[in-house]
Amino acid sequence: MLQYIGKRLLQSVLTLFIIITIVFSLLRLMPEEGYLGAAADKMSPAQQEIYLTNLGLRDPLLVQLGHFYNNLLQGDLGKSVTYRTDVPVVTIIGDKISYSLLFGLGAVALSLIIGVPLGIMMAYRKGRWLDRLGTGYIVFVVAVPAAVYYLVIQMYITDLFQLPMLFDEYRPITWILPLTSMALAPTASYAMWMRRYMVDELNKDYIKLARAKGVKERTLMFKHVLRNAFIPMAQYLPATILFTITGSIYIESLYSIPGMGGLLVDAIQRQDNTIVQGLVLVFSSLGIIGLILGDIAMALVDPRIKLGKGGGVR
Amino acid sequence: MTPKKSRILVIQNLVIQFTLRGRVLTAIRDISLDLYKGESLAIVGESGSGKSVLMKSIMGLLDKNGSIKQGRIIYNAQDLGQFTTEQEWLGIRGKEIAMVTQDPMTSLNPLKTIGKQIEECVVMHQGLKGKEAYEETLKLLTDVGITDVKKRYKQYPHEFSGGMRQRIVIAIAIACKPAILICDEPTTALDVTIQAQILQLLKNLQQKYGLSIVYITHDLGVVAKVADRIAVMYAGDVIEVGETHEIFFNSKHPYTWALISSLPQLGSKGEQLYSIKGTPPNLFQEINGDAFAPRNQYALKIDFIERPPFFQISDTHYARTWLLDPLAPKVDPPAALQAFFAEGRSYAND
Numbered sequence: 001m002l003q004y005i006g007k008r009l010l011q012s013v014l015t016l017f018i019i020i021t022i023v024f025s026l027l028r029l030m031p032e033e034g035y036l037g038a039a040a041d042k043m044s045p046a047q048q049e050i051y052l053t054n055l056g057l058r059d060p061l062l063v064q065l066g067h068f069y070n071n072l073l074q075g076d077l078g079k080s081v082t083y084r085t086d087v088p089v090v091t092i093i094g095d096k097i098s099y100s101l102l103f104g105l106g107a108v109a110l111s112l113i114i115g116v117p118l119g120i121m122m123a124y125r126k127g128r129w130l131d132r133l134g135t136g137y138i139v140f141v142v143a144v145p146a147a148v149y150y151l152v153i154q155m156y157i158t159d160l161f162q163l164p165m166l167f168d169e170y171r172p173i174t175w176i177l178p179l180t181s182m183a184l185a186p187t188a189s190y191a192m193w194m195r196r197y198m199v200d201e202l203n204k205d206y207i208k209l210a211r212a213k214g215v216k217e218r219t220l221m222f223k224h225v226l227r228n229a230f231i232p233m234a235q236y237l238p239a240t241i242l243f244t245i246t247g248s249i250y251i252e253s254l255y256s257i258p259g260m261g262g263l264l265v266d267a268i269q270r271q272d273n274t275i276v277q278g279l280v281l282v283f284s285s286l287g288i289i290g291l292i293l294g295d296i297a298m299a300l301v302d303p304r305i306k307l308g309k310g311g312g313v314r
Numbered sequence: 315m316t317p318k319k320s321r322i323l324v325i326q327n328l329v330i331q332f333t334l335r336g337r338v339l340t341a342i343r344d345i346s347l348d349l350y351k352g353e354s355l356a357i358v359g360e361s362g363s364g365k366s367v368l369m370k371s372i373m374g375l376l377d378k379n380g381s382i383k384q385g386r387i388i389y390n391a392q393d394l395g396q397f398t399t400e401q402e403w404l405g406i407r408g409k410e411i412a413m414v415t416q417d418p419m420t421s422l423n424p425l426k427t428i429g430k431q432i433e434e435c436v437v438m439h440q441g442l443k444g445k446e447a448y449e450e451t452l453k454l455l456t457d458v459g460i461t462d463v464k465k466r467y468k469q470y471p472h473e474f475s476g477g478m479r480q481r482i483v484i485a486i487a488i489a490c491k492p493a494i495l496i497c498d499e500p501t502t503a504l505d506v507t508i509q510a511q512i513l514q515l516l517k518n519l520q521q522k523y524g525l526s527i528v529y530i531t532h533d534l535g536v537v538a539k540v541a542d543r544i545a546v547m548y549a550g551d552v553i554e555v556g557e558t559h560e561i562f563f564n565s566k567h568p569y570t571w572a573l574i575s576s577l578p579q580l581g582s583k584g585e586q587l588y589s590i591k592g593t594p595p596n597l598f599q600e601i602n603g604d605a606f607a608p609r610n611q612y613a614l615k616i617d618f619i620e621r622p623p624f625f626q627i628s629d630t631h632y633a634r635t636w637l638l639d640p641l642a643p644k645v646d647p648p649a650a651l652q653a654f655f656a657e658g659r660s661y662a663n664d
Contacts, residue, residue: 205420212373212415213435213486214408217400228425303470304424 001299008295012288016281023280024068027273028061077281078274083267089278093260097282100252100259104244106175107182115187116233119194123229124221126199134191141188150181150254167255178255182248186240193236197229231302238293242286322493322526323349323372328385328395330364330371330550339597341367341380343550343605349494349526356529356537356558358573359547362594365530368547369496371395373411374403389494409439412492414516416499418479422471428482429455429467432489439490451489457522458485459515477508481515488519495520498530513540534577538562543630546570549595549605556631563658566625566633568613569606571647580654604635612637612645 032052043051052058056067071078077089084092122131141149158165158177168174201207202225210220249261260279267275299305330342341364349355357365370376372387374397387394389410397403415421423431433451436442442450448467455463458481471479480500487495497516501509517540520527531537537544537558544561546554546569554567565571574580575588592609595601604610607617616622616636625638637645646652 205415205417206423208375209413209415209421209483209486210423211375212408212413214404214438214490215434216404224423224426228423231425302425303427304472 004299005292005296008292012292015288016285019284020072020277020281021065023277024065025061027277028064030271030273032057072281077278080267080272080275082270082272083275089274092275093263093278093282096258096260096263099257100261103175103178103182103251103257103259104241106179108186108241108244110179110183111186111190114183115190116194118187119191119196120198120221120226122191122195123198123202123225126195131195134195138188138192141185142192146185146250149184150250153177153181154254165255167257174255178251178257181254182244182251186244189240190233193233194229197232198225201225201228227301231298234297234301235294238297239287239290242290319350319353321348322351322389324386324388325368325372326386326388328368328371328387329383330367330376330380331383332377332380334379337598340600341550341597342371343601344385345550345552346385347545347552347555349528350543351493351526352520352524353542354520354527354529354540356531356541356544357547358531358534358537358544360532360594362597363547364550365547366498367550369413369498369528369530372494372496373407373413375407408435408492409490410492411494411496412487412490414480414483414487414495414497414500417503418476418483419503421483422479424471427468427470428474429469432482432485435486435489454485454489455482457488457519458482459511460485476504477511480504480508480512484512484515484519488523488525491523493526494528495525496528496530499532500529501536502531502533509536510539516540534574546573549601550597551605551634553604553606553635554633556627556633559658560628560631563655564627564631565647566627566631566638567606567635568610568637570633571651572609574654575648575651580650614642 056064059067075090077093079085079087080089080092118134122134125131154165157163163177164171164174165177166174167178207220207224210224211217215224249265251257252259252261260282263275264279264283266272267279325345325347328342328345329340332339332341345364345368357368359365367376367380371380371382372389372394374394376382382395385395389406394406397406422428426434429448429451432454433447436447436450436454440447440450452463452467455466460466460478460481471482474482480503484500495516500516501512504512513536516527519525527540529536529540541558543555543557545552546561546565546567548569554561554565554570556565561570562574565574569590572588572590576590578587581587590609595605595608602621603619604613604617604622607613610617614636622634622636622639624632624634626632627638636642647655
């Protein structure tokens with residue numbers, strides 16, 4: 001098991017290394033104004049040249065890359081030129097990430113608590129009214145663009161329940177709407193997957209044999225089917241959880257939450273290279289961690305996966 | 315003849331219908347069949363003839379859209395056909411009547427150790443717990459011919475071969491010492507050498523535990539090896555029933571003739587294998603007379619009008635065909651079959 005995790009970690013570090021290198025190279029192809037910021041207009045071309053040389057941008061690319069990695073290992077992602085220039089990028093992202101983390105995890109928890117049992121009940125009562133209701137909900141959420149139902153929430157739900165719209169850290173009541181809005185879509189996905197994998201399992205032969213040997217329908221559902229249906233779930237859950245954590249641009253701007261979602265768009269528009277670099281690093285690490293966790297979770301529940309040998313191939 | 319054996323399961327005038335998108339399909343048409351204690355009964359027939367539906371109805375495992383419209387299934391002075399709740403069935407299913415399913419590769423839960431899967435049954439039906447249940451499970455594993463049982467107990471289905479898995483499925487079936495074992499195509503998914511081993515195992519277990527076994531199969535080779543009696547099904551009806559040698563070497567129904575004629579062993583080299591012309595009847599429609607009549611070259615006029623009754627040929631041998639009526643013209647089975655019959659009888663007389 002440890003050997004397997006170690007191997008997966010090593011692979012991930014390599015992947016991360018490649019991603020960072022690519023992002024680093026791409027950003028070097030961008031116009032250099034990205035490093036000058038608002039001060040660009042006030043500098044003469046000669047001054048700009050000196051400024052850029054001091055930043056190390058006139059060094060050969062490989063040397064720059066070396067510096068970049070060296071700093072990265074010390075937890076230094078440089079400073080932003082457009083956004084709070086006195087604070088390291090690490091701090092900026094750190095401040096933002098806590099909001100996204102809070103809402104992301106909250107929404108995931110909410111959607112798991114509602115979505116998974118909903119999916120289970122839908123499969124258990126397949127074809128009955130609960131299943132139809134749930135399917136209707138899933139179809140609605142998947143088919144209607146999120147912007148539409150967010151607007152509906154904004155227009156009607158706020159009035160209906162007298163809930164404040166804009167996020168305020170110190171008033172917990174303002175957390176309700178952003179959390180529910182964020183949880184709407186993942187709830188539908190979890191319910192849909194859970195139902196689907198449960199129904200898949202229910203149609204398998206071993207269920208017929210279990211029935212024939214006299215297992216009660218309820219026992220069958222919760223002891224045989226549920227665990228088996230969790231295997232595909234286990235694989236994808238961590239990745240989707242982390243995806244939610246990275247923050248929703250739309251929701252964060254709608255409820256004016258100072259999270260990570262908007263930062264990337266902002267930074268790209270302002271050509272703030274250091275922030276873009278830092279964010280890409282954070283996003284890709286989260287993605288990779290999600291994949292590893294998924295693989296490990298699956299290996300834990302599925303005995304057919306031989307750990308260590310064969311690299312986790314089924 | 316041996317003295318009349320006691321009947322363990324009696325099926326009387328059973329009719330089973332399914333509703334599919336508003337249309338009614340009659341899968342079992344007025345079947346009466348007995349199962350004797352300790353015997354092996356083979357139910358043969360082509361796909362869709364209703365063999366599996368019949369067995370599912372005995373275990374209360376019919377799909378939701380199917381139901382018993384008429385008739386009785388009597389086991390142990392209870393009419394299983396009247397059972398409606400899960401609670402009632404749990405007293406029978408697995409406990410009194412157990413089943414060996416068709417495909418051992420997919421019949422076991424891939425995420426539970428085989429030990430746990432057998433033990434589940436032991437705990438459920440024998441009421442054993444902890445160490446006792448464990449010991450019983452090991453004993454069952456030994457019973458079905460598995461060695462190194464303590465190690466095997468902890469292994470998962472994917473660590474077993476097909477034949478081994480079928481042994482596990484059998485162990486699960488006999489875990490609760492059932493009275494009746496239903497084997498639904500027990501060897502179809504296995505290769506020939508393993509088939510023979512599994513059939514031998516079933517025979518041994520039958521003797522050891524005094525099981526009555528029902529084999530559902532379309533493989534006449536299997537039937538010949540294991541069955542005491544054979545019931546031939548066609549289009550939801552039992553059209554001929556008798557002891558194995560009677561069906562193989564003295565059958566009376568043209569469908570049984572056709573079935574035996576299509577054995578590859580009966581064909582001669584270079585000739586096309588025999589196949590039955592036409593298709594089975596549409597079960598959505600009401601069937602008048604003998605269901606096989608439209609494909610039957612010996613069909614009489616009455617075959618299309620009135621369902622033939624069971625004509626008795628011997629104490630144990632009955633067939634539903636008007637050809638046995640005293641008024642019917644005398645019809646001989648096809649020549650190739652006659653030779654086969656004669657050969658078979660000469661073996662029997664030796």
